[in-house]
Amino acid sequence: MATTFTLISSVTVGSGGAANIEFTSIPATYTDLVVKLSARTTRNTGDANSIKVTFNSSTSGYTYKILLGTGSVATSTDQTAFFTNASWGGYANQNTGTTANTFSSHELYIPNYAGSNNKSLSTDSVTENNSSSAYAALVSSLWSNSAAITSITLAPDGFDFVQYSTAYLYGISNA
C-alpha cells in the first residue's frame, strides 16, 4: 500500500505546442510511478487522437488489452488495432472533433518500475466532448523488458500536444 505520493516533475505545454513530452532521468528511489496527463492535440480529423507511451525510448515489447467505451458501444481490442512500437495511453481530445478548450484526462500507473521483471502499466482515460461520441478506456499493458524505467515519453500519434496540455509525474513509495 502506498504511503507517499511525491511530485517528481511536471510540465505545461507552451504556445508552440509539443510533439511529445519526455520525462528523463527518473530516479529509482520510489516503488511505483503515476503519470497524470491532461491532453488536447492538433489532429483535425476524427474525434480523438491516440496517445503513445514508450519507456526508455524503446520501440518494442509492448502488448496491451483495451476496454473501450465510445459513448454508444463498448468494445474490447488489443495492440493489433493500434500499434506495437508503444503502449496505448488512451484517446486524447483533438483539435476539431471535440468541444473547444476541453482536454482529455489520463492516469498511468506503473508498479515496480525500477525492478528487473517485465513492466506492467495500467491506464484509464476519458475524453471530454459535448457530443454523442466520447471515449472512456481502460488499458492493461505489458512492456516485456527487464530494464528499470528511467524515461517515459508521451506522444500524440502523429500530431502535437496543444498549449496548456499538462503532464505530472509522481513517485509512490510503499514505506
Add this chain to the structure above:
Amino acid sequence: MPTKLIVDCSTGITTEVELTAEEIAEREAMAAEYAVQKAQEDAAKAAVEEAKASAQAKLAALGLTADEIAAITGA
C-alpha cells in the same frame, strides 16, 4: 520545426528540443496513415448515408409518409 519537451527529473529543468529528421519522418508517416484511415471512414459513412437515402426513397415510393418512414427507421 516541431519540437519536443524534455523534462529532466534529476534537475527539474524542461528543455524544448527540435525533432530529429527520423522523428519528423515517423510523424509524417503517422499523419499519412491517419489520412488514409479518415478517407476510409468517410467513404464508409457516405455509403451508409447513401443506402439510407435510397431506402427512404423506396419506402416513399411505396406510399409511406415521411412520419411513417421516420417511425420505422428512426430517422
